[in-house]
Amino acid sequence: MRIRSETVVNTAVVMMCLATTYAVLDRLVLPRFSSQPRPLSYQPGDRIGDSLGDLPLERSGTTVVVYASPNCSYCNDSAAFYRRLLSVRDSASARSLQFIVVGARGVADARAFVDTHQLMVDDVGEAPTPRRHRFTGTPALLVLDSTGLVVGSWSGRTGSSEEREILNSIGRRVSGHSTP
Numbered sequence: 001m002r003i004r005s006e007t008v009v010n011t012a013v014v015m016m017c018l019a020t021t022y023a024v025l026d027r028l029v030l031p032r033f034s035s036q037p038r039p040l041s042y043q044p045g046d047r048i049g050d051s052l053g054d055l056p057l058e059r060s061g062t063t064v065v066v067y068a069s070p071n072c073s074y075c076n077d078s079a080a081f082y083r084r085l086l087s088v089r090d091s092a093s094a095r096s097l098q099f100i101v102v103g104a105r106g107v108a109d110a111r112a113f114v115d116t117h118q119l120m121v122d123d124v125g126e127a128p129t130p131r132r133h134r135f136t137g138t139p140a141l142l143v144l145d146s147t148g149l150v151v152g153s154w155s156g157r158t159g160s161s162e163e164r165e166i167l168n169s170i171g172r173r174v175s176g177h178s179t180p
Contacts, residue, residue, distance in 0.1 A: 044150050048150065062098070062144065063098040063142075063144040064085060064097065064098070064170065065142040065144065066099075067102045068138050068140075069105065069138045072139060074157040075113065076116075078157065081158060085166070085167070086099055086119060099122050100121060100122060101121050102126065105126075107126045137155060137156070139155070139156070139158075152169040
């Protein structure tokens with residue numbers, strides 16, 4: 001039986017449309033309906049070292065790293081919480097808290113996110129190469145000690161219980177006690 005070239009071309013076009021539809025749904029649509037955060041590859045006890053890409057980490061205290069994108073709805077939803085974290089940094093007892101925003105698609109992404117939400121951060125940067133650093137999705141938040149050791153990691157949309165956990169983690173690190 002002889003297959004006509006039109007049939008082969010039409011089949012290939014249909015297969016490409018299906019593959020493109022799947023890719024769009026998997027990357028953009030389906031994650032918005034999932035309440036499960038993506039697993040964050042950084043875990044407490046992992047060591048980042050003394051820099052995050054081209055950003056030096058503060059050696060005298062605690063560093064909060066937020067991995068975000070201005071196009072991420074969960075990131076934008078979390079901006080008010082990031083402002084509360086910055087108010088902890090600005091308190092008299094937390095002068096040793098460094099706050100960094102890392103852009104998912106580069107420094108311009110980080111600056112756009114910071115500017116849009118008027119976040120007064122210490123520094124912005126781009127995500128280092130994936131082989132060296134393991135962010136798996138936005139938003140992600142890391143709390144690091146002065147040696148670059150991950151002491152806490154969270155990813156995805158944070159609820160009130162996660163926000164309390166993050167605030168307590170930072171509060172214990174910067175002042176020796178937990179935040180109510």
